[in-house]
Amino acid sequence: MRAEVLSWCRREALFSPGAQVVCAVSGGADSMAMLCCLRELAAELSVYVRAAHFNHRLRGAESDGDEAFVRAFCAAEGIELVCGAPEKPARSEEEAREQRYAFLDSIPCDAVAIAHTAEDNLETLLQHLLRGSGLRGLGGIPPRRGRYVRPLLAVSHAQAREYLRARGTGWREDATNAEDSCQRNRLRHGVLPLLAAEMPELPLRVTELTALVRADDALLDREAERLLLPAPEPLFSDPCVLRRVRLAPLREAPEPLQRRALRCLLREALPQDAALVHIRALQALLENPAPAARADLPGRLTVRRSYDALELVRGTPPVFRPVPLAQTVHFPALGLRAVCTLAEKNEKIQNTPFTFALKYDKMVGRIPIFRPRKTGDTLTLPDGRCVTLKKLFLDRRLPQPIRDRVPVLEVDGQVIAVAGFGADPRWTARDGEQAVILRIEKEEM
Template structure:
């Protein structure tokens, strides 16, 4: 196991000689193994090993027990330890994130604050669960690549070993650990996959986690190759006076053009574009010659003038005009290249939801026929599970630039804010399965490409 991890570290160039490596230690099996293993390798790697522990304060006395255990472990091993505490539940109330997501964000913020390379204890089994999670939720090639060995300053030296190998290592070295009681819960999807789905698959292939790990390594190479080819396509299409040649771009296969468009949007500081935005941009590139434009998140505009694709440097709309939402019809907001539909359903089902479709409980709305979609107003508030929050605070938490906040659609039934697209639905007005509801759908894809007068 030691030789396997050492080879994996060197093959992937995960840590440089002379570096100080911080091991993230929760006190569980994997992280205890990680710390002990990296200490045994520090002379060969010519590194210094430290440890860090974040107390998420989610399990009361059990969380404090974990912290005390890690302190004792590091003291016995002579390892420098950095400990911090996080208020996960407060973040959930502020942002509306799930407990798992809020904990993950705070954990990686803590790692970033250390200012050094950080090793986490992910194993082949964690990688397998991640791939299955992505499959269940729906994914493209990148989601099948699993957990990368390195991302920024975060490295995963133990991705090449299984959980069973970790347990054997702990037994051989008489290493103790603590158990997280929530790992036995069947509520998180990851746990259900671990306890129910993986054992069934492992009956067909006892080396399942290793097989999936090898698949991920192959797919990562192919994914990196496609990224490189897409970057080359963008360089080839670059015009001397700025912008890109649509003729060059549209000659590429769709799979390559899709990646190139994502990279182009990244160059424009749009890091997580929706599929609808990317496909609208592709249609702009491959469409008939002429003048067209695509409106992107944040009001940025890409224009096509015959063969040339380039950003429109004109100012985007500062706001938009309020519109009454028509029941069982569509309302157009031209400033945002957006259409909004509103329809009544007698029995709401969760399958009706999507990232752009929201359900409001019908009997809590004062005047369903008088719903308004408008920009935010000073003093606007929305009720979230953790209490009331001003829209100003919501936008700050979501890191929406002040210049773009008046472009965020707000749905109201008078004075009350029911929905802030795409960030939040009022906890007072969100529909539950089986209830009568109003389905509000925001549609970009057909309205993003706008013909311009070329006369």
């Protein structure tokens, strides 16, 4: 086994020279074999090996016995050990897993070694098949995920036990492994023996197969990512938008690559790969002829079709409520602010879509209010035309969710300026006139 583990670690580049490695040790045969083997290979791999044990406290005296066994072994072998336990026992297998990984995450090191073997990889592959998996699921257990590494994927349970017997090292047996209460155990007891009878070397063959699948999957992901081109930013950005990509490349792509690109897009925001039903919902958005549409996904995630862009959105922006003009007014729903000052003497007057030089004499004594748009709002443009805000927003292809957040400046019921579109010329000052300067700008982070 020692040669197989060394070859696998080097082939997969699991450890950098000088790495501090923590072995997650339950006391079972696989984790004990991993700890002993990595200790023997420490010099050849140029790593320093420690151990960590997490007592889930789910099996009473047996759990405490596992911890005592690991403590005694590490003390006898001179292995540095850190132990942990939950404040409250987990109520489910998933919660127990989260507790265990939270403990391992808290340990300072370069790599955490997990004792998954070739059979574990095969069981995982079968579970993914039963759930209904794409190519990523058929890649099985990866040798590395972040700082978590799996040095035993190229060896079997039998090899691990034979290795321990040869060196005279014992291990603990978890009685729950004999139960058929979970799917993995049912596969282990009922399906794997039948497969082993047909092909004893199947687990090791599957390890090689899943490595090829992962390589193919990674290549296809890179190709799919090329479809996720940044879309031009609209007039106003939305703080809730995580990513905004062009619609056309996705719509024109072959369907298999299109599905994969959409899965890559969602992977940024979902803890696990999106289900096929969600991918199909996004494909429907691509083909929807309406300029605006949406699909709601788990985790408060929304994907929006906005004209020629697809937007990945999480959360709801603050409601924009009317607010009187002040020296500084904040618009968190757009990540903007309005800064109000008096024009300096001889200051050149400039009016732009986001800077308004308003006549001081018309502003004094009045209470201008920033508010969202209202039905029927109009703005007089520099050329004298009076246009509804609805038409202005449509002509500029302003995304639907943004329209009710655009700051509209009102005085005595009259719209005198709209952020991003300019001010009514009847209210704007000229050079030499006393003016109130109002600048709409990005909020400083």
